[in-house]
Amino acid sequence: MFSPQGPSLRELCVQALSSVERGYDLLAPKFDHTPFRTPDSLLEATVQALESEGPFGRGLDVCCGTGAGLMTLQRLCRDGITGVDFSAGMLGQARAAYPEATFVRADVRALPFTGEFDLAATFGALGHFLPAERPALFEGVFRALRPGGVFAVPMGVLPPPTSVAHWTLTGFDLVMRVRNAVLRPPFVMYYRTTSLPAIEHDLTAAGFAVESIPLTSMGKYRDGDPRCWLTLARKR
Known part of the structure; x- marks a missing residue:
């Protein structure tokens, strides 16, 4: 599916049932050939928005996957970059793409860092955490940053209810909830649980000073609302 190099429908079904x-x-070798990889346009928009905040020292990609976000950190951080993820398969792909980076396999709900980084970022991973799990994630990022450090979270906004995309994502969430109600282990991936206000609220509760800026280069919906925002959470 998606491209000749992408996963087959059968492979996606096996992944979703795991x-x-x-x-x-399972998906790691073909992940970069799917729409699930963070688009280069969003990575570039994030770099442009963060350039005025830097330069930064050390950078941390939270849930780095195959390493797409490391390209962003590499351009912004002068003292090295680290990727953390709990999938050995994804880390293997990231190591091959960024041999100069440091990689740590860990559950990001219990990050093993204290005061080591100046910039942290996560790209497209928050839907894999239930709302009740986000406080532990954000508190771990807060702990991992040095005072004054920044946690950058680029986020797409749920399309308006008048769009096909809105109901496609809503249907996806419904299917995943039904799947997780009847099958174990669960596969957590929801779109409607990661609204911008909810993320801002949880980051503030973790101790960050939070602001969100529109990524105007990513376009707007017909009602004029930005399609994407960059939330900047600063360690006080």
């Missing part, structure tokens, strides 16, 4: 970790281990 746990999150096992599913991404």
Whole structure:
């Protein structure tokens, strides 16, 4: 599906019936040939928005996957970059793409860092965490940053209810909830649980000073609302 190099429908079904970790281990070799990879346009928009905040020292990609976000950190951080993920398969792909980076296999709900980084970022991974799990994730990022450090979270906005995309994502969430109600282990991936206000609220509760800026280069919906925002959470 998606391209000749992408996963087949059967492979996607096997992934969806696995746990999150096992599913991404299976998908890793073909992940970059799917729409699930963060688009280069969003990565570039994030770099442009963060350039005025830097330069930064050390950078951390939270849930780095195959390493697309490391390209962003590499351009912004002068003292090295680290990727952390719990999928061995995804980390293997990232190591091949960025041999100069440091990689750590860990559950990001219990990040093993304290005061080591000046910039942290996560790209497209928050849907893999239930709302009740986000506080532990954000508190771990807060702990990993040095005072004054920044946690950057680029986020797409749910399309308006008048769009086909809105109901496609809503239907996806419904299917995943039904799947997780009847099958174990669960595969957590939801779109409607990661609204911008919810993320801002949880980051503030973790101790960050939070602001969100529109990524205007990513375009707007017909009602004029930006399609994407960059949330900047600063360690006080």
